Amino acid sequence: KAGVTQTPRYLIKTRGQQVTLSCSPISGHRSVSWYQQTPGQGLQFLFEYFSETQRNKGNFPGRFSGRQFSNSRSEMNVSTLELGDSALYLCASSGDFRTDTQYFGPGTRLTVL
């Protein structure tokens, strides 16, 4: 069974731009979560989607948003990029976030210049 895939793997943007990251979960998984990993703040939860509905949200500004499609693929969007948004963005999928284990993708490395 194929694992979680994330595209693109690397991205360079400039301040003020917006970016969209994509995540394809493991086949059959309906829950997708997003995390931000930085050297200073570590791994922080962004949000979680299940069956196209956002069920949980972390403490991030409204510039960070996401959505999930009917095939469970998910995208996250960051608008008006700031230097501090440079991070590794990880996506994880599970059968159900509440009861199941999360499996992570390789991440998207975003650099904001």
Add this chain to the structure above:
Amino acid sequence: AQSVTQPDIHITVSEGASLELRCNYSYGATPYLFWYVQSPGQGLQLLLKYFSGDTLVQGIKGFEAEFKRSQSSFNLRKPSVHWSDAAEYFCAARWGDYKLSFGAGTTVTVRA
């Protein structure tokens, strides 16, 4: 507030020696507990998890972890470390609000 603490930022161990990584969680209720490993430039790989039951949990790559309620701990161990075990290890916990909270991570260096 719910939190996970990994007291050791960096551990160096000789190949073939044993390894123990510490993890403590706060908050009264017992969470679901996980250990993940991350190699440079990679995502997180699940090593093992504890939901309930037997407090000694076996995982992949020869790792095991022991849950101790009295100490709010979930320490990871491996009897004999291989050079390929050099990586960063994260302890994580999930409470009733379903958010996965991670510790700061422990970097393991293996010397020959």
